[in-house]
Amino acid sequence: MSEQLIYELSVPGRSGTRPPKLDVPLTALPTELLRDKLPLPEVSEIDLVRHYLRLSQLNYSLDHGMYPLGSCTMKYNPKVNEAAASLPGFTGLHPRQDEATVQGALYIMYQLQEQLKEIGGFAGMTLQPAAGAHGELTGVLIMRKYQLDRGEMQRDTILVPDSAHGTNPASTHMSGLRVVEIPSDERGNVDLAALKSQLSDRVVGLMLTNPNTLGLFDENLLEIIELVHECGGLVYGDGANMNALLGIMRPGDAGIDVMHFNLHKTFSTPHGGGGPGSGPVGVAEQLVEFLPGPVVRQAISVEDEFPYYTLHTPTQSIGPVKSFWGHFGVIVRAYTYIRMLGAEGLRRTAEHAVLNANYLLRRIEGVYHVPYNRLCQHEFVVEGHFEDAPEVHALDIAKRLIDYGVHPPTNYFPLIVHEALMIEPTETESKQSVDHYAELLLKIAVEARETPELLQEAPHNAPVRRMDEIRAARQPILRYVPVDSR
Amino acid sequence: MTIDENARYLESHEWARKEGNLFTIGISDHAQSLLSDIVYVELPEIDDELEKEELFGVVESVKAASDVYLPLSGTVVEVNEELLDAPELINEDAFGDGWIIKIKADDKDEWKELMDADAYRAFIK
Numbered sequence: 001m002s003e004q005l006i007y008e009l010s011v012p013g014r015s016g017t018r019p020p021k022l023d024v025p026l027t028a029l030p031t032e033l034l035r036d037k038l039p040l041p042e043v044s045e046i047d048l049v050r051h052y053l054r055l056s057q058l059n060y061s062l063d064h065g066m067y068p069l070g071s072c073t074m075k076y077n078p079k080v081n082e083a084a085a086s087l088p089g090f091t092g093l094h095p096r097q098d099e100a101t102v103q104g105a106l107y108i109m110y111q112l113q114e115q116l117k118e119i120g121g122f123a124g125m126t127l128q129p130a131a132g133a134h135g136e137l138t139g140v141l142i143m144r145k146y147q148l149d150r151g152e153m154q155r156d157t158i159l160v161p162d163s164a165h166g167t168n169p170a171s172t173h174m175s176g177l178r179v180v181e182i183p184s185d186e187r188g189n190v191d192l193a194a195l196k197s198q199l200s201d202r203v204v205g206l207m208l209t210n211p212n213t214l215g216l217f218d219e220n221l222l223e224i225i226e227l228v229h230e231c232g233g234l235v236y237g238d239g240a241n242m243n244a245l246l247g248i249m250r251p252g253d254a255g256i257d258v259m260h261f262n263l264h265k266t267f268s269t270p271h272g273g274g275g276p277g278s279g280p281v282g283v284a285e286q287l288v289e290f291l292p293g294p295v296v297r298q299a300i301s302v303e304d305e306f307p308y309y310t311l312h313t314p315t316q317s318i319g320p321v322k323s324f325w326g327h328f329g330v331i332v333r334a335y336t337y338i339r340m341l342g343a344e345g346l347r348r349t350a351e352h353a354v355l356n357a358n359y360l361l362r363r364i365e366g367v368y369h370v371p372y373n374r375l376c377q378h379e380f381v382v383e384g385h386f387e388d389a390p391e392v393h394a395l396d397i398a399k400r401l402i403d404y405g406v407h408p409p410t411n412y413f414p415l416i417v418h419e420a421l422m423i424e425p426t427e428t429e430s431k432q433s434v435d436h437y438a439e440l441l442l443k444i445a446v447e448a449r450e451t452p453e454l455l456q457e458a459p460h461n462a463p464v465r466r467m468d469e470i471r472a473a474r475q476p477i478l479r480y481v482p483v484d485s486r
Numbered sequence: 487m488t489i490d491e492n493a494r495y496l497e498s499h500e501w502a503r504k505e506g507n508l509f510t511i512g513i514s515d516h517a518q519s520l521l522s523d524i525v526y527v528e529l530p531e532i533d534d535e536l537e538k539e540e541l542f543g544v545v546e547s548v549k550a551a552s553d554v555y556l557p558l559s560g561t562v563v564e565v566n567e568e569l570l571d572a573p574e575l576i577n578e579d580a581f582g583d584g585w586i587i588k589i590k591a592d593d594k595d596e597w598k599e600l601m602d603a604d605a606y607r608a609f610i611k
Contacts, residue, residue: 412549469548473525474573 070422073265121252122282135260135279247347
């Protein structure tokens with residue numbers, strides 16, 4: 001790559017700013033805090049602007065083209081979200097301000113809590129968690145505390161299907177509980193017999209990703225939830241795939257007790273380097289008092305035209321999980337998205353997300369093997385491998401797509417599919433754009449047979465050629481070291 | 487694909503080989519080929535007392551992180567620290583330089599209950 005690091009552009013003595021003349025008495029800093037050398041890059045304003053503009057041009061983003069990274073819901077982020085979040089009334093707030101002076105911000109938070117409760121079918125909501133996996137951890141800690149408060153001290157196990165998001169077992173470990181993996185059956189559902197064999201009074205709950213990472217809606221959802229409830233367990237829903245369900249099915253109505261939303265997936269706030277994320281957690285009635293605090297409440301005693309909003313910490317709260325009130329700027333963006341679409345628009349979002357995925361699946365099936373081939377939800381998984389081109393792998397197909405100016409799908413996940421390519425077009429892609437992607441996949445399948453080296457050596461047209469992922473993982477360089485002291 | 491005729495195997499692809507009073511433990515050549523290039527290995531502590539089929543470490547490749555399970559109960563007496571700097575030893579020589587730990591078994595008969603080389607060969611077919 002031609003672009004140097006900002007440190008390498010540094011020229012001693014060059015500066016981009018000229019501080020104003022000192023107009024207060026000069027006070028010496030404590031000598032023990034002074035250091036001889038502060039190796040910051042010395043560049044002018046134009047050096048800096050050009051450097052970051054060039055980097056942004058090397059980057060690939062949703063504003064460039066299709067980005068069907070499965071399970072990530074890389075939908076277009078409408079610019080109106082940014083306009084709303086950039087309003088000075090929001091950006092100028094300080095989290096220590098008195099609540100009487102931030103009523104507008106509390107109103108937005110309250111409204112988003114209520115909207116997400118309605119969308120998911122939940123009785124309570126926290127906006128605090130900073131991302132999806134943080135929401136999972138919050139949810140598992142709520143489930144754990146619920147069981148402990150009931151005196152069920154022996155419950156130490158969370159059941160996680162092998163088609164779940166990889167963060168589910170990680171979140172369970174973080175909360176100090178034990179993970180037991182449940183296999184999938186041949187239709188890609190949770191294997192009911194295997195589930196039954198693990199149900200006992202040690203179970204805190206089940207973490208269910210539905211639709212799962214195969215993009216499939218579990219055909220036995222209600223039975224699974226009932227079985228877990230019968231043994232005294234709770235059901236956690238991983239809401240990362242909520243884009244398939246908006247306005248069509250409410251997880252709370254199906255009996256799911258806890259679920260996180262990914263505002264940065266389903267509700268179109270930036271992610272993938274542009275974040276931060278946000279992972280609100282919704283809970284059923286019996287868990288409302290365990291939510292992290294504070295949550296926003298509407299003061300019912302005030303019979304004013306403009307209700308008053310207060311911050312409240314639930315009585316048996318697991319405690320705060322984030323400083324202050326979560327990622328407020330993201331909350332404003334998600335609120336804007338929901339208000340722009342309305343209930344009808346949200347439902348159409350899900351319908352189009354599912355339609356786009358099924359359309360793309362049908363265009364490439366037959367050429368790409370589909371191991372669990374039934375009606376999919378917002379995404380699907382194919383094998384990135386051909387029997388008559390054994391030297392070509394999923395990674396080669398992914399890298400070749402980069403040459404054609406689109407982003408590859410998620411690869412090698414879920415682990416239950418050999419050479420997995422996990423594709424999620426999202427609803428914001430037009431038919432033309434999905435057709436174009438299908439044609440590229442079909443063309444690459446031909447190349448795999450005729451000119452396999454073209455795939456194996458890809459990408460050819462990207463700013464960098466094939467990265468050495470193995471060396472990067474085995475010998476990571478985690479800190480910049482100046483060239484002259486290497 | 488190689489299979490060590492002197493080792494015995496778990497269904498999760500760990501092997502155990504009797505060497506004097508100790509058992510050497512690793513993952514099979516078949517397992518390393520499924521994982522592809524191994525980039526990181528997490529080892530247990532010496533003197534850890536572990537049960538049969540208990541987790542004793544993690545083997546991570548560019549594709550996935552896999553837990554590894556102990557084929558028979560015992561106490562860890564040696565760990566292969568070479569793997570910390572050169573995890574690729576497992577790819578290159580799964581039954582030799584890529585061994586992971588050595589244990590003192592609680593009950594040597596437990597080893598006989600494991601799959602022998604022929605049974606394992608049939609199992610992975």
